Amino acid sequence: MKTISSFQKLKDNNEKIVMLTAYDYSTAQVLDKADIDGILVGDSLAMVALGYENTYNITIDEMLIFIKAVCRGAKNSFIIGDMPFMSYNLSLEQGLRNAGKMISSGANAVKLEGCNEYILTLIKRCTESGIPVLGHLGFTPQLMNTLGGYKIQGKTSEKTEAILSCAKKLQDAGCFGVVLELMPAESAKYITNNLHIPTIGIGAGKYCSGQIVVTDDITGKFTDFTPKFVKKYTHIHDILLKSIQEYKKEVKDEIFPSEKESFELVKEEKEKLSLV
Ligand code: KIV
Numbered sequence: 001m002k003t004i005s006s007f008q009k010l011k012d013n014n015e016k017i018v019m020l021t022a023y024d025y026s027t028a029q030v031l032d033k034a035d036i037d038g039i040l041v042g043d044s045l046a047m048v049a050l051g052y053e054n055t056y057n058i059t060i061d062e063m064l065i066f067i068k069a070v071c072r073g074a075k076n077s078f079i080i081g082d083m084p085f086m087s088y089n090l091s092l093e094q095g096l097r098n099a100g101k102m103i104s105s106g107a108n109a110v111k112l113e114g115c116n117e118y119i120l121t122l123i124k125r126c127t128e129s130g131i132p133v134l135g136h137l138g139f140t141p142q143l144m145n146t147l148g149g150y151k152i153q154g155k156t157s158e159k160t161e162a163i164l165s166c167a168k169k170l171q172d173a174g175c176f177g178v179v180l181e182l183m184p185a186e187s188a189k190y191i192t193n194n195l196h197i198p199t200i201g202i203g204a205g206k207y208c209s210g211q212i213v214v215t216d217d218i219t220g221k222f223t224d225f226t227p228k229f230v231k232k233y234t235h236i237h238d239i240l241l242k243s244i245q246e247y248k249k250e251v252k253d254e255i256f257p258s259e260k261e262s263f264e265l266v267k268e269e270k271e272k273l274s275l276v
Helices: 004-012 025-033 060-073 092-104 117-128 141-147 157-173 185-193 236-252 267-272
Strands: 017-021 038-041 079-082 109-111 133-138 177-181 199-202 210-213
Touching: 004 017, 004 210, 025 038, 025 060, 038 060, 038 210, 060 079, 060 092, 092 109, 092 117, 117 133, 117 157, 133 157, 157 177, 157 185, 177 185, 185 199
Parallel strands: 017 038, 017 210, 038 079, 079 109, 109 133, 133 177, 177 199, 199 210
Antiparallel strands: none
């Protein structure tokens, strides 16, 4: 069984941690089969699965639907539910209640962004209540407007030290790991080398304890935009399009459905309907 200790063990053994996102049952089944170390039901689903422009338009109740679907598909995986925008920022009570909803829906842990005093207290309250927390620093999409847009973080030694200081606070508050998003590889290396808990990089180079990417990005299912840090392993969008065009042609040409995909009425019944 995978737990937060599995993450620490992988880091301590110098083995990279492999994480991916999933939003639905059938993708979760594939990730489960591939024995991925951790699955994040990320709020990126607002953009990737629901077509919104950013991650602001998804609520906790909507997230729970996707978490339940992923949990049904990935029975052996460690599943992390991403706390969406404003689902934990209003009060400790709200944050704790919503983190609890993620766990009762089947997630093994939650992820939340930032490291101010309020967030640190919330992390402590969650971990004390049995809810493991994965932190998220660097570029934090829910803070995009206050960060001044989609920008690489930690570009100077001073800024890297500031992220490390935040990461240490998350570690002390009880986070079992921290996502480092969008920063130079060497900044992420410095942060990783100065923490006990694992770092999970996204657009943060190869020195993190592990990596996470959006599954729909690396499989080419989502094609609206491709960040520089994404490597495409296949082109699902093109494969789907080709299959669907072929299906369309076969229906138009009366090739599909053939006898193979049809059910036959018994002879006597055909006769009654004058079909023979
Ligand atoms: O929502 C998301 O997918 C994320 C990333 C870290 C992958 O937060």
